[in-house]
Amino acid sequence: MKTALAAGINAVPGWHAVIEYPHPEREWIIDVLAATDDGRRGVAFEVQLSSQTPERYAERSQRYFDSGLFPVWLVPRLIDYGWPAQPTVPAVVTGFGKSSDLPETPEDLLEREVAKNFRTGGGTLAQFLLTLLTSGPGWTLGSPQMQRDARAAAEARNQARYETEERTRLERLAKLEKAIKEFNARSRPPAQAFGDHLVQSGDGPYVWATATGCWKCPAPMLLWTAQTRRSGDPVPELEIRDKVGPKRFENHPEVHKGVDRWLAASGAGIGKARIERRMIKSRAEESSTFVCPGCREVIGQFFISRIVPEKWSLISAPDPASLPARRPKTGKQPPALMIVPTVRVEPPAVPVKESAPKIPWDQLHGAEGVAAARRQFRGTTS
Numbered sequence: 001m002k003t004a005l006a007a008g009i010n011a012v013p014g015w016h017a018v019i020e021y022p023h024p025e026r027e028w029i030i031d032v033l034a035a036t037d038d039g040r041r042g043v044a045f046e047v048q049l050s051s052q053t054p055e056r057y058a059e060r061s062q063r064y065f066d067s068g069l070f071p072v073w074l075v076p077r078l079i080d081y082g083w084p085a086q087p088t089v090p091a092v093v094t095g096f097g098k099s100s101d102l103p104e105t106p107e108d109l110l111e112r113e114v115a116k117n118f119r120t121g122g123g124t125l126a127q128f129l130l131t132l133l134t135s136g137p138g139w140t141l142g143s144p145q146m147q148r149d150a151r152a153a154a155e156a157r158n159q160a161r162y163e164t165e166e167r168t169r170l171e172r173l174a175k176l177e178k179a180i181k182e183f184n185a186r187s188r189p190p191a192q193a194f195g196d197h198l199v200q201s202g203d204g205p206y207v208w209a210t211a212t213g214c215w216k217c218p219a220p221m222l223l224w225t226a227q228t229r230r231s232g233d234p235v236p237e238l239e240i241r242d243k244v245g246p247k248r249f250e251n252h253p254e255v256h257k258g259v260d261r262w263l264a265a266s267g268a269g270i271g272k273a274r275i276e277r278r279m280i281k282s283r284a285e286e287s288s289t290f291v292c293p294g295c296r297e298v299i300g301q302f303f304i305s306r307i308v309p310e311k312w313s314l315i316s317a318p319d320p321a322s323l324p325a326r327r328p329k330t331g332k333q334p335p336a337l338m339i340v341p342t343v344r345v346e347p348p349a350v351p352v353k354e355s356a357p358k359i360p361w362d363q364l365h366g367a368e369g370v371a372a373a374r375r376q377f378r379g380t381t382s
């Protein structure tokens with residue numbers, strides 16, 4: 001292979017080959033050195049038929065780069081760079097290994113089709129040598145050290161970016177937590193703030209409210225949340241959604257009625273928040289949001305949902321009398337419906353047809369009459 005390389009190099013005008021070229025201090029020997037006739041440029045060819053660790057490829061390549069030589073490895077098969085991958089080195093895969101048949105003449109090797117990881121494109125070894133020596137290597141990855149430096153720099157950039165993002169995230173979270181804490185501190189359950197004035201609304205909805213203040217202006221306001229009454233559960237649990245769509249139950253006329261009646265009954269003199277359709281930046285659709293009655297700033301539903309249950313109280317609820325009966329929560333299922341023959345016959349049990357014989361009341365309720373009715377019911381004759 002070395003002889004073949006030398007022949008290929010010598011065929012390129014302006015270049016010549018030196019086989020087994022020793023380093024001035026004898027530290028290493030280059031298998032085949034290609035040098036320009038003026039001695040200004042050189043390529044170090046290493047024919048590596050046996051396996052070698054990726055670290056060793058990097059280390060040996062680096063010292064050629066450091067000496068101003070471009071290294072090219074001729075290897076039988078693709079180099080495995082391991083994981084995490086070691087730096088990539090310029091390599092030409094010849095398919096020619098230790099166990100390969102030797103060609104008749106070394107120059108035959110120059111006609112082998114080779115694969116390589118630089119100066120892309122197919123071609124023979126001879127064509128590769130010609131392009132490499134006349135047009136330069138076209139190697140963009142740099143030396144192994146440059147690759148390691150670039151990787152370290154990229155990792156440092158990623159780490160810095162991650163740290164910045166993490167810091168921003170934590171700052172945002174802290175700000176959010178502070179805002180939630182402040183909102184809770186501003187909020188009081190109406191029953192505590194203005195006394196218990198629960199209004200009853202027939203079979204209307206449950207309405208809970210909190211007396212709070214705007215986050216932007218000093219306006220106090222009443223915010224509320226509502227649920228329809230559910231059968232089987234006299235007072236549902238307070239649930240506050242953290243997102244609302246373009247429609248919301250809190251804006252239902254029956255709910256407004258409950259809130260207004262409470263405001264009148266309690267004489268609280270607190271502003272009622274407004275519900276307006278607003279475009280929410282983070283979401284594509286419109287949302288019916290509470291807005292401050294003073295400055296009309298949006299009171300985000302997310303923040304409302306973070307007001308703790310202790311800050312809410314029920315201001316309007318259906319009359320207990322209108323509630324449907326509570327279903328038994330445990331125990332047996334009600335017995336399946338059975339038709340039980342009954343001896344009781346209502347006086348005008350069925351409209352008596354004109355043609356039917358009229359049976360006097362006494363006879364109908366006598367022993368015989370009852371037995372007849374029973375037979376009739378069972379569809380039997382005895």
Ligand SMILES: [Zn+2]
Binds near residue numbers: 295296
């Ligand atoms: Zn406001």
